[in-house]
Amino acid sequence: MGQLLVDEDLVPDRILTSSAVRAVATTELAAGEFEQHVDIEVTRELYLASPHTYVDVIEEMGHDAECLMVVGHNPGISALVTVLTGECEEMSTAALAAVELDLDDWAEIGSAGEATLAGFWRPKKLGPRED
DSSP, X not given: OHXXXXXXXXXXXXXXXXXXXXXXXXXXXXXXXXXXXXXXXXXXXXXXXXXHXXXXXXXXXXXXXXXXXXXXXXXXXXXXXXXXXSOOOOOOTTOEEEXXXXXXXXXXXXXXXXXXXXXXXXXXXXXXXXX
């Protein structure tokens, strides 16, 4: 999935991840594919968070990232994608949803209106990786 982020020109400037061991490990594996350093912020607040909590964390910790990646858990992360975009996609393990928002600051995410689901990928549907 890290290579997919590179290939799709979706490498984030900042990553917010749940403090769960599996979430941190997944984040570090993905970030290992990036050519540049990416700030990773680990927070317990994203562990089993509601969509509202995700929004609060993004508003507080998104800072000046132009492209922000959030790594979390179901059911909250799937519900967040639905709340933001109106699209109902199940965020299976290591799934990636690219959400486009029209805002100038992450503090506006709660009032940004509907966003666009610009892309959605599941690792099992990508096939084997060719090195």
